Amino acid sequence: MELHIRLTGRGDLTTQIYRQLREAVLDARLRPGERLPPTRELAERLGVARNTVATAYDRLTSEGFLVGRVGSGTYVGDRRLIGEARPRTAPVGRGVRPRPVWDSVPEVPRAGTLRYDFRVGAPDPALFPLEVWRRLVTRQLRAATVRCPANTEPAGHPGLRAALARHLGVSRSVRAGTGDVLVTQGAQQALDLVGRVLIEPGDRVAVEEPGYPPARRLFQTHGARVSGVPVDAEGLVVAALPADSRLIYVTPSHQFPLGVPMSLARRTALLDWAERHGAVVVEDDYDSEYRFAGRPLEPLQSLDRRGRVIYVGSFSKTLLPMLRVGFLVSPASLRPALRTARQLSDWHGDLTTQGALAEFIDEGLLARHIRRTSREYAARHRRILAALATHLGERLHPVPSAAGLHLAARLAPGSTDDLCAVAARARETGVAVESLASYCGERPGQAGLVIGYGGIALADIDEGIHRLAAAFGPEP
Ligand SMILES: Cc1ncc(COP(=O)(O)O)c(C=O)c1O
Known part of the structure; x- marks a missing residue:
């Protein structure tokens, strides 16, 4: 790309060229290793003497911004010597600022990869069926998707909606036809659409405590007053729901x-509560x-007979979060509003990915992939429990659960271990683990760890937990 240099006619031309090239390197508009035009060419383009450009290049070269390679030309220097790229834009003008609610939303912490990575979130990318996926995406790109821009239904790719309705009916007994399914960019967009359509500023939204921070924060940005409701061994404590809750966000299968899974009694109680209080x-x-282990309990959606439940799902755990595919199934009368919200938000998402996923499901590949990866994650789950019992049996008590890609373990009663300090010491030995407290809103008192196994190889688990135990220090 040709770099734009503006000469004003005022001041020394060499300095003007020098300054603008320097800015371009600092801003990373010119990237390390990029070749600059030869001095003669740039001089001609700018209508200045060749020497004017050559002097500017020499100065930048002597300062490390450029490097000359004999017989080959002049290139942008190494980024490490130049430093980090600076932001290119000026601060926002006076009188313009984000809505106050955004100041209360902390950034999602992201750390580099550590060898013993027990963080919660993504599945193991090494288990993703890359070759099959490449074939399916290529087929989509060759076929109708790119040539048929008319397919812009906001509810998503029709083939995927049909495949999802069948899949959810068979695997989760969710009651849905093709028309009931709305494909979204991950579960997060499904929650966002629900917020847009159902939350008025000031409405009470109840979430689990501890719970899923991105949901809590999202509802807050929609103007909701969010209340954390305690969770016990049977799931959300329905009796503790604030009476004015308009919307209740829960994770009943695997809190x-x-x-913990939500017990059947609690599921029924929650549906009754929602009916009595006019909540969703x-x-x-x-x-x-x-x-x-065991049979999954029926989802709330299939127990609900009174149109109280919006069912949300995601492929971020079974496939990859970066695909950004999720979906929702809502009571019929909410569909037009949700569909319109989707259209106003991002039209219909990426139809190539959606089409590929439809075939992945229809060809039975999703079911096969889940069977295969389930075996691997079950083995990791067992190995973590065994290693915790061996190395930390007296200090951490796992919360009974037999599902998903993570487990939680509470600090033994009476323990004085400071888990933030433990996590920090563990990090120094290559172990990443999160504290339960980071999933709490207004009641931060929960002491424990959340241990994910999407990012750690089976063979590394023993050593990782061993190192974690060392970070606790000797038993008191
Ligand atoms: C509780 C919960 N919901 C949803 C998701 C998936 O979100 P998304 O589909 O937006 O990636 C996750 C993933 O980490 C999660 O933990």
């Missing part, structure tokens, strides 16, 4: 992050495909 229940079934 996030504790891992958002059921986030984010990782129910992975179940290592």
